[in-house]
Amino acid sequence: MPARLCPEVRRLLPRRAHGTRRSRRYPKIADALGGGRGCSVSTGWIRRLMEDLVAPIRKHDEHRSRKTTLGLTIRDIVISSGLLALFAAFFARGGRFVIDLPKPSRLADVNVTNGVSSETCGPAPQDGHTIIVEMLYSGDKRAWIDEAATRFAKICPTIQIKATSASSVEGADAILKGEVKPTIWSPADDLVLRYFDARWREDHDRSPFDITKQVSLVRSPLMVLIWEDRLEVLGAIFEKNKNGEGQWVNSLCPGVPRDPQNLDEMALEHKVPGTWSDWYDSVVPAALPQPPAPAARRVDKRTKRAYIAPFPTVDEIKRWGQVKITHPSPTRSAEGLEALYLMAYEYALPPSDRPAALQERIKEAFEQPAKEGGIVRGDLAEADFARSFQERREPFQRWLERCEAGAPPPTASADVLTDAMFSLGASRYDAVVTQEHLIFGVFQQIDMHADVMTEVRVVYPQPTIVNEHPVVIFDDGQITAEQRTAAEKWIGFLRSMEMQKLAVKRGFRPVNTELKLRNIEDTENPFLKFRRYGVELDTTFVEAPRLDGKFVAELTRAWRDATGRH
Structure with missing residues (x-):
């Protein structure tokens, strides 16, 4: 080796x-x-x-x-030269990695853009500053307003919308206390504007807005969301009840006498509506033969098959206990204020006492084919309502105390109450008073739990109040001309066809008469999607007469005195 x-x-x-x-x-x-x-x-x-x-x-x-x-030396020189050439070309193009798109033709695109901007947004500020519009609005419009504001900011970058939500009555109180100073205000209904106007004038010479110049943004009628089995019994009671009272008095305070006495001797927990069993027995006495069970046709949501549901038995009705058809707080929400207003209207002016001219107007309206957006105004009964209420104010307050003083504290807003009906179920609420656009979320949740959830139904009571969601511009002497113009452009944008379609998807009825609910063929149109729950497209709403703000303020004081709540 x-x-x-x-x-x-x-x-x-x-x-x-x-x-x-x-x-x-x-x-x-x-x-x-x-x-x-x-x-x-x-x-x-x-x-x-x-x-x-x-x-x-x-x-x-x-x-x-x-x-x-x-x-190696030659190769390094070649590579280095190539890299230097690439960097030189890169910086010569401005240092951007994205390939430049062809520049738009100034003759075509720029003129169109400027035209749209001027029409939608108004003239741009000379110095390029941003115009700020402070908006206070009812919280039930939040989803729609937020999305609309996002779109508006992209179209009109010189206008900044600062939107703040609050329940309608709480928003009015916040303005009265000086906690907020909006440029524009949009509560749920005109009744809140009237309430604010009366309260403001107690300490000021003039109102900060012109109530006659209010503009409606969207519509949403007051209605009742009720469990289906309760509705079947309620329908049977109304069919046989001949006491002459209206729906609001009968359904929210059943079993309560019109002029209760000795309330000081009654325990607080007894100052509530009566029970379902007592109410039903008063109309269909137990001693009489039981009527045949009404045939209630239902459709199983899982199998899509129709079936006949039996009428609730007497034992089932007894288990329901006290009637719990509930409204939100009248001193914090528009829906609660409207429910109280309708109770006062029907207590002071029962159906049989209303002017013949108003009854004829209602009859004629219902004889005509129903059309979308039809409203029968109750202005013909304004004088009779105001006079009768003053005559019956003291018994009304006692009746209200006997009905609601012992009830649980009302929720602050209708959207919270509507969600609570779904989450807490029929053991806590038989029905709730709310606005139409708030019910679609409940329907969506019920569809998701179709195997275990009980059916609910929509009831459009007569009379009712159609929430117009008005908007007013505050003019306290400090608003500038460009702020007013910007506010008007924002309001116009909310009333545009595109934003009205968006409002429909959020559950509102449009104020644009050219836009029809049934013509919006969209999977997100809740009016078409949830018709099986009783949602009506073509219906006529009968409204109660609208009194001035002093009456509304007096009505809220009566409720505070009757219930001991603020």
Whole structure:
């Protein structure tokens, strides 16, 4: 076996030959230096022989190394030059990685853009500053207002909408206390504007807005959301009840006499409506033969098959306990105020006492084919309502105390109450008074739990109040001309066809008469999607007469005195 190379020889060999004892490239050197142990190169002729053998190979390797180094140098120069050329081109284009799009034609696009901007947004400020519009609005419009404001900001970047939500009556109180100073205000209904106007004039000479110039943004009628089995019993009661009272008095305070006495001797927990069992027995006495069970046709949501649901038995009705048809707080929400207003209207002016001219107007309206957006105004009964209420104010307050003083505290808003009906179920609420646009979320949740949820139904009571969601511009002497213009443009944008369609998707009825609910063929149109729950497209709403703000303020004081709540 060849011996390892000694250090002297290693220095003379090329590096690639160091790691081998028999190199295919240097066989002579390996043979000459191989064999035996040790390394003996002391004689001159061996050294000269080795140098003669190695010299040509070393010269060849040195030439190859110089050639390789030169090649690397040329390659580095080429790569560096290419990179420099790329960077130069990059910065010459402005340092942007995105390819420039063709510039728009100034003759076509710029003029159109300026025209749309001026029509929708008004003239741009000369110095380019942003015009701020402070908007206070009822919280039930939040989803619609937020999305509309986002779209408006993209179209009109010079106008900034600062939108703040609050329940309608709480918003009015916040303005009265000076906690907020909006440019525009949009509560749920005109009754709240009237309430605010009366309260404001107690301390000021003039109102900060002209109530006659209010503009409606969207519509949403007051209605009742009720569990289906309760509705069947309620329908049977109304069919046989001949006491002459209206729906609001009968359904929210059943079993409560019109002029209760000795309330000081009654326990607070007894100052609540009567029970379902007592109410039903008062109309269909137990001593009489039970009527045949009405046939209630239902459709199973899972199998889509129709079936006949039996009328609730007497024992089932007894288990329902107290009648719990509930409204939100009248001093914090528009819906609660409207429910109280309708109770006062029907208490002070029962159906049989209303003017013959109003009854004839209602009759004629219902003889005509129902049309979308039809409203019968109750203005013909304004004088009779105001006079009769003043005559019956004290018994009304006693009746209200007997009905609601012992009830649980009302919820602050209709949207919270509507959600609570779904989450807490029929054991807590038989029905709730709310606005129409708030019910579609409940229907969506019920559809998601169709196998276990009881059916609910929509009831459009007569009379009712159609929430117009009015908006007014505050003029306290500090609003600028450009702020007023910007506010008007924002209001016009909310009333545009596109935003009205968006409002329909959020459950509102449009104020634009050219837009029809049934013509919006969209899977997100809740009026078409949830008709099986009793949602009506073509219906006529009969409204109660609207009295002035002083009456509304007096009505809220009567409720506070009757219930002991604020």
